[in-house]
Amino acid sequence: MIETAFTPLTSAFGGALIGLSAVLLMLTIGRVMGATGVLAGIFAPSSWQDASWRIALLLGMVTGPTVYWLVAGQMPEITVPVSTPMLLIGGFIVGIGVTYGSGCTSGHGVCGMARLSPRSIAATLTFMATTAVTVYLVRHVFAG
């Protein structure tokens, strides 16, 4: 297991930027900033215009690390403490879950919770709980 530094200020600042982007997307085109919805919608757009805003937003997201690099002088730290098969299995499970659950951390956890949506609050409490249980099982029971 890898220790990571406790970064309350930079994490809160990053969170505030995430919130700012959610507010700006609602202000400009009246849409929820949900990574799942933005991504899934690209493959079944309702119109050319619907596809174009999703692609523009996604291209912007992918530019994030470059902005970080320009300001900080290095790429953001990404440490993957799991094996490639686990990464693929986890990714596939996430894809199934967010499709049936209609959202993920950004859509339910930030946008929906900020609107006090009962569905998003229930979804967020559910996935936070199952994530914690999964991490406990993987790290402390099966890895034992």
Place this chain on the structure above:
Amino acid sequence: MQLIIIYLVGVVFGTGIVVSGMANPAKVINFFDIAGTWDPSLAFVMGGALIVTAVGYRMVFGRARPLFEGRFVLPTARNLDARLIGGSAVFGVGWGIAGFCPGGALPALGTGRIEVILFVAALLGGIFAAKFLQNLSRPKAEATS
């Protein structure tokens, strides 16, 4: 012009994600590993994001409509059904295994790291599989209703 502004909104999101640590699976998994190498940072991501969004949404919803569109598009479903709870529970299992969520992984694609590309490919596989299953079950559901 509108697309450039939306692109910039994406840049703000992507920068926020990588600054916050949400794109770093080691940090994400440590947030949930209270019994081990606990790192409570992500609570501050959630806190910062929620405060700004809650206040900002309040101001935005004071307007009759968004700047570029005729109306706000908000989720209308209200019921807490098995699909929502079950899907969210499954999402958490995958998030706990891989350490990436969609919002964390998409901006991280910009680092060009192979692990991120593999995760997003698997994520898309899961999304397509679930959509396929939903399409299979939909006509049946309509027939019984």
